[in-house]
Amino acid sequence: MSRIAARFGALREQGRKALIPYITAGDPQPDVTVPLMHALVEAGADLLELGVPFSDPMADGPVIQAACERALKHHVSLTQVLGMVRRFRETDDQTPVVLMGYLNPIEVMGYAKFASAAHDAGVDGVLTVDLPPEEAHELVDSLKASQLDPIFLAAPTSDDERLRRMAECGSGFLYYVSFKGVTGANRLDIKSVQQKLAQIRANTNLPVGVGFGISDAESAAQVAEFADAVVVGSALVKRIAALANRPEDIAGQAPAIIAEMRRAMDDVAVTAVR
Amino acid sequence: MVMQAKHAAESVSLKDLPDANGHFGPYGGRFVAETLMGPLEELRLAYQKYAKDPDFQAELDADLARFVGRPSPLYHAERWSRKLGGAQIYLKREDLNHTGAHKINNTVGQALLARRMGKKRVIAETGAGQHGVATATVAARFGMECVVYMGAEDIQRQAINVYRMRLLGARVVAVESGSKTLKDALNEAMRDWVTNVDDTFYIIGTVAGPHPYPAMVRDFQAVIGREARAQILEQAGRLPDALIACVGGGSNAIGLFYPFLEDSDVAMYGVEGGGEGVETGRHAAPLCAGSPGVLHGNRTYLMEDRDGQIIETHSVSAGLDYPGVGPEHAWLKDSGRARYVAVTDSQALEAFHELTRTEGIMPALESSHALAYASQLAPTMDKDQIVVINLSGRGDKDIHTVAALEGIEV
Numbered sequence: 171m172s173r174i175a176a177r178f179g180a181l182r183e184q185g186r187k188a189l190i191p192y193i194t195a196g197d198p199q200p201d202v203t204v205p206l207m208h209a210l211v212e213a214g215a216d217l218l219e220l221g222v223p224f225s226d227p228m229a230d231g232p233v234i235q236a237a238c239e240r241a242l243k244h245h246v247s248l249t250q251v252l253g254m255v256r257r258f259r260e261t262d263d264q265t266p267v268v269l270m271g272y273l274n275p276i277e278v279m280g281y282a283k284f285a286s287a288a289h290d291a292g293v294d295g296v297l298t299v300d301l302p303p304e305e306a307h308e309l310v311d312s313l314k315a316s317q318l319d320p321i322f323l324a325a326p327t328s329d330d331e332r333l334r335r336m337a338e339c340g341s342g343f344l345y346y347v348s349f350k351g352v353t354g355a356n357r358l359d360i361k362s363v364q365q366k367l368a369q370i371r372a373n374t375n376l377p378v379g380v381g382f383g384i385s386d387a388e389s390a391a392q393v394a395e396f397a398d399a400v401v402v403g404s405a406l407v408k409r410i411a412a413l414a415n416r417p418e419d420i421a422g423q424a425p426a427i428i429a430e431m432r433r434a435m436d437d438v439a440v441t442a443v444r
Numbered sequence: 445m446v447m448q449a450k451h452a453a454e455s456v457s458l459k460d461l462p463d464a465n466g467h468f469g470p471y472g473g474r475f476v477a478e479t480l481m482g483p484l485e486e487l488r489l490a491y492q493k494y495a496k497d498p499d500f501q502a503e504l505d506a507d508l509a510r511f512v513g514r515p516s517p518l519y520h521a522e523r524w525s526r527k528l529g530g531a532q533i534y535l536k537r538e539d540l541n542h543t544g545a546h547k548i549n550n551t552v553g554q555a556l557l558a559r560r561m562g563k564k565r566v567i568a569e570t571g572a573g574q575h576g577v578a579t580a581t582v583a584a585r586f587g588m589e590c591v592v593y594m595g596a597e598d599i600q601r602q603a604i605n606v607y608r609m610r611l612l613g614a615r616v617v618a619v620e621s622g623s624k625t626l627k628d629a630l631n632e633a634m635r636d637w638v639t640n641v642d643d644t645f646y647i648i649g650t651v652a653g654p655h656p657y658p659a660m661v662r663d664f665q666a667v668i669g670r671e672a673r674a675q676i677l678e679q680a681g682r683l684p685d686a687l688i689a690c691v692g693g694g695s696n697a698i699g700l701f702y703p704f705l706e707d708s709d710v711a712m713y714g715v716e717g718g719g720e721g722v723e724t725g726r727h728a729a730p731l732c733a734g735s736p737g738v739l740h741g742n743r744t745y746l747m748e749d750r751d752g753q754i755i756e757t758h759s760v761s762a763g764l765d766y767p768g769v770g771p772e773h774a775w776l777k778d779s780g781r782a783r784y785v786a787v788t789d790s791q792a793l794e795a796f797h798e799l800t801r802t803e804g805i806m807p808a809l810e811s812s813h814a815l816a817y818a819s820q821l822a823p824t825m826d827k828d829q830i831v832v833i834n835l836s837g838r839g840d841k842d843i844h845t846v847a848a849l850e851g852i853e854v
Contacts, residue, residue, distance in 0.1 A: 224752075224753065225622060225753040225754045225755075226622065226627060226628075226631050226739060226740075226754050227631070228476075228477070228631045228634045228635065228740070229477040229634075229635075229638065231635070232621070235621050235622075236621075239621070239622070242753065245751070247751035248751060248752070249751075272738075273475060273738045274737045274738045274739060274746075274748065274752040274753075274754075275751060275752035275753070276752070277736075277737055277738050277743075277752060278735075278737055278748065278750070278751065278752035279752070299477055300475045300476055300477060300738065300741070301475060302474060302475075302476065302478055302481050304465060304473075304474060304481075305473050305474060305475055322478070323477065323478045324478060325477070325478040325479035325481075325482075326479065327478070327479050327480075327481070327482035327483065327641070328478055328481070328482065329482065332478075332481065332482075347477075347478065347479060350479050350638060350639060350640075350641055350642075351479075351635075351638060351639040352635045352638060352639065355639065
């Protein structure tokens with residue numbers, strides 16, 4: 171069983187929901203990332219999403235665009251990101267790590283070479299924002315051959331047929347993009363997300379994570395009531411950006427928002443169990 | 445070269461591409477966030493329906509004739525041909541279209557499609573501002589809300605076109621991310637589209653982007669080649685030996701080439717922006733010096749570093765200053781049907797002056813790249829051979845750039 175499936179299985183038994191923070195690797199500078207990953211786990215993260223910086227992050231809002239730019243000032247490459255995961259694994263072989271990014275860096279490295287290097291580094295899943303299932307066969311084959319979970323994005327515009335197709339070629343979990351828009355926008359509508367999740371669950375048995383627009387403990391707790399996982403990106407990256415001039419404080423201070431979300435989500439879980 | 449072209453035309457039916465999934469060989473496709481997959485399919489179906497609808501085609505033809513001013517003339521540049529001492533050069537005068545370039549052929553087509561699809565808001569990306577102006581123009585004509593995304597750097601360089609767009613009622617949004625140029629404007633337009641996809645039609649300006657854009661924009665621009673083919677047959681009694689067009693994203697080039705694809709004796713040359721020289725690395729020539737990758741919704745040749753990051757381009761011509769190229773060009777290159785070359789900024793400038801002084805036609809700096817290559821190719825050909833060049837736009841928009849380069853204050 172993959173680390174991702176094992177983690178979701180364990181959480182289900184405890185009646186808890188997964189909290190998945192996103193950070194851009196190398197933001198604001200490379201040496202911050204590994205200590206920050208450990209600190210996020212300490213603060214209550216169940217899985218980690220590590221963004222691979224890209225020069226043209228078409229699906230991201232201004233907060234994550236700026237994070238990519240800060241990382242790229244240090245020329246953080248896919249190879250370096252894999253090195254960060256390898257170092258993280260030296261002291262944490264339990265927390266699943268998902269790489270999130272755009273296809274081109276993977277395309278240039280080569281699918282098979284990337285998949286085996288990612289597996290060796292200790293990566294568990296790969297989410298490629300600009301790779302819909304129609305174009306994904308080759309990469310999915312390479313990932314699966316290296317025991318990596320291909321994770322797909324579902325959107326408000328995905329119909330049953332597309333959802334089924336994602337369920338077929340994806341594994342680990344399915345990531346539901348909560349609204350039409352880019353990361354970090356303030357458009358979360360809990361009701362419509364809840365309705366769409368029912369449709370998604372009718373088409374897949376995979377755990378469903380919800381991301382985009384979850385900005386505080388309250389929205390995290392609301393989403394946790396019906397989703398299997400809550401993904402938090404821009405809200406956390408904003409804290410990192412605010413500390414960009416004091417990189418030594420990032421691992422100590424930025425994860426506070428994750429701890430708050432963790433508490434709020436667990437309160438909901440406890441209430442639900444009662 | 446001609447032998448190679450013949451072989452390619454016989455072995456694959458180039459005109460039937462892309463396939464159902466928008467692939468030109470390994471290129472093209474749909475590499476976008478999931479949210480856009482549904483809307484792209486909706487667009488493909490609408491385009492497929494109206495491309496065969498006589499009512500839509502009649503409306504398009506009428507606008508091309510009376511609003512754009514088509515057909516554009518095919519002009520025999522006799523004095524320049526004599527000066528070069530080789531092949532006879534004919535210029536396809538897209539510079540005479542309304543708004544001064546070929547861009548409007550496509551924006552009229554897409555705006556008519558947007559109207560049929562019930563979209564009331566159009567958005568566009570622009571580099572030099574030509575596509576932005578062409579989009580703002582059709583938006584004004586059809587009473588649509590129009591937002592144009594333009595890199596903050598380009599806004600500085602192209603103040604007059606920014607003002608033209610505003611006069612036409614468009615909102616011009618400065619894009620401050622990345623390199624603040626055309627590629628970043630395209631990213632931002634995509635972000636707008638993904639956010640406002642229910643009521644918004646994204647008018648892409650070139651033959652790039654996710655399927656069906658490369659095929660759809662090509663079809664709207666193919667009017668150039670259809671006219672040119674009929675005109676040269678009428679004027680010279682035979683097909684040309686070579687076609688030449690500049691290639692940024694590649695819409696004017698594919699518009700000229702496409703109707704000739706099966707004429708295997710017609711050689712095709714796409715001319716990229718060589719900037720300071722391809723060997724210097726400061727250029728905009730992904731087909732000549734780039735490598736395949738995925739950007740802006742399609743797989744194609746890109747200017748990228750070894751980590752897969754997109755790198756900055758350099759060209760005197762803002763319309764060629766783009767790190768990618770339409771996927772059909774990538775395929776025409778690999779298949780050998782078309783050949784791609786680059787000319788430098790200074791060669792293009794020389795051609796700009798040459799045509800202006802010899803024929804009384806001031807070409808756009810983009811088109812000047814095609815002219816510069818013609819001035820190398822034509823002298824190697826016989827006097828009874830024929831070259832058709834796509835004069836894709838007029839040069840008025842560039843006079844400030846030309847003057848500045850020559851230290852003249854206008």
